[in-house]
Amino acid sequence: MPKLSSNLHNSFLMRLLRSARNDKTMSGHVIARNEVTKQSHICRILQVLLPVYFLLILVFCAMPFTANALSIGNTVSDDAARLKVAAESVMTQANNVTASSDVDHIWNYVDHLWANDQQIEAKQYIEAGLSLAPFNYKYQAKLALILAKQGNNAEAFDRASIVYQKSEDPATVKLILGLLGKDDAAPFKPVEKIEFASPTVVLLTIGDINPLLVKELQHKISDFSGLATVVLSGPQVLPPPDRSYFKSEIKRMRGTILAMPEVSAYLATSKIDAAELRTNDEMFVQTMIKFLEQSNQAAADSFGKNMQLAKLRAQQWKYDTLRDYIIEKVKNFRSQNWLLVGVTECDLFMEDSNYVFAGTNPHAQAIISYKRFMGDFNNEPQNRKRLLARLFKQFLSVFGFLNGMIRCTFPDCARVFPRTLAEHDEKPEHLCNDCRQTLDKLLKISIQKPEKQR
Ligand SMILES: [Zn+2]
Secondary structure, three states: OOOOOHHHHHHHHHHHHHHHHHHHHOOOOOOOOOHHHHHHHHHHHHHHHOOHHHHHHHHHHOOOOOHHHHOOOOOOOOOHHHHHHHHHHHHOOOOHHHHHHOOHHHHHHHHHHHHOOOHHHHHHHHHHHHHHOOOOHHHHHHHHHHHHHOOOHHHHHHHHHHHHHHOOOHHHHHHHOHHHOOOOOOOOEEOOOOOOOOOEEEEEEEOOOOHHHHHHHHHHHHHHHOOEEEEEEOOOOOOOOOEEHHHHHHHHHHHHHHHOHHHHHHHHHOOOOHHHHHHOHHHHHHHHHHHHHHHOHHHHHHHHHHHHHHHHHOEEEEHHHHHHHHHHHHOOOOOOOEEEEEEEOOEEEOOOOOOEOEEEEOOOEEEEEOHHHOHHHHOOOOOHHHHHHHHHHHHHHHHHHHOOOOOOOOOOOOOOOOOOHHHHHHOOOOOOHHHHHHHHHHHOOOOOOOOOOO
16 A cells, blocks of 8 residues: 655545535535535545555544544443553643543543442542543533532532533533532423413424523523513424434445455455445444454444444434424414424434524424534533523524514624524624514514614
8 A cells, every 4th residue: 555645644634624524614505516526536535545444434533523523542441450541541641732632531431430439539530631621521520529529518519510500411410410509400391282372482392402501592582582481392202314424424435445455355255245235334334344353453443433423423304304293293282372493402404505503484483403503513612601692593593584584684683694603603692673673563572672772
């Protein structure tokens, strides 16, 4: 196999990563038009230049997962001693930049200790991990629990307060509720028949959602608009996803990989039918793992692990699918004054788009997804206040459409179109004069005026 010069290697990496990132940075109705051509060109470069195992790892590491999914060579084992050695090797690294990316080794050992009720022993490892990754609120929560156990109540409370304020993960928040003297929020009521006397915002949860976030959204909407706002718990079990990154990535790369001489030789020796690998995704993955195991066990482990994550995380639902699904679920319950807005953590898309933040059918219903507003999705520290602000702006945008309004173009308004998440962040958490007055008139309400509006 020819050797790559490091420049060529780097520029290739940049291109591959950029092509994967396109999907993340583009918004709404934009589609990557030259993607197919560009990718097949990349495939040709790959075919000539890279060893197969390297290719497989690159392909699946370039997928737009969260940061956690990108760790390589991170094998979980029941062997405590091995976990301990791996954790301590990271702790003794002099260079923090390298160590930060390996911090999962420390967390793996902490998880092992925690599962075996050795919380106090875990403390020094948690502190070492947090010195490299201080915004990991799950382990901040665990440290708070240990501190409380050791009688350091003030420090435990301070840490727990930050976790409560920032964490976007309901399970993490649940860990520290007791330390803060807070109760777990009561579950939302299931969908039921309610006749509202006046227009009422009905937030319907779709699938597994963050209850604290949705409750905060509920309060923010009613404070802002003066409209009664209720949350109803919608369907937990969802239809299967319409798109799966797992499937599409395999489809995209399979031809190139199967055409490589090393792979062909392996298939011939192992008497594996290449035709079957072309149609059976699972068999393709398992075969590639076996192929990688011959020369590089760590690469095989990483590949297998990343494929598992791909199956779990990179799924998308068509707006129409979830819309039809909730219409069916509420058809016997909804009445005239329902302003129905579904809220989901599922990633949404529409025809001709990589993804959408939301979809609306005017005078009928809307669905908002907060998946792409989350810190983990964007490789940012979690920050629930920021997440809520993003979700609320999306609500304002969608709520106008739901009530039959057209798209606003005034830049100081939550209802303008953002091409990127950065543009979405740039929008204010209020409506411009025109949008506010139109909505006031339509719903006979009086929406909060920002200070500067006259
Ligand atoms: Zn406006």
